[in-house]
Amino acid sequence: MTFLGLVIDTDCMLICIPTPKIIELRALLTKYLDVKNISLLELQSLVGILCFFGRAIPTSRANTRRFYDAMAGV
Secondary structure: OEEOOEEEEOOOOEEEOOHHHHHHHHHHHHHHHOOOOOOHHHHHHHHHHHHHHHOOOOOHHHHHHHHHHHHHOO
């Protein structure tokens, strides 16, 4: 079953990210790897996307919290 762009496997109780979305995320992250400065709007957009993917990765919430702390200081 697909819900909001994530694949939900009710038999195994798993939430999976479809491969095209992973490719999009990798391309976006690659874009920002060598950037020394990022605007607040770009950071907010990136964190929003990471939060969306965080629904399928349980331990990611601790890492995205660091981004929220960085945004709070701006």
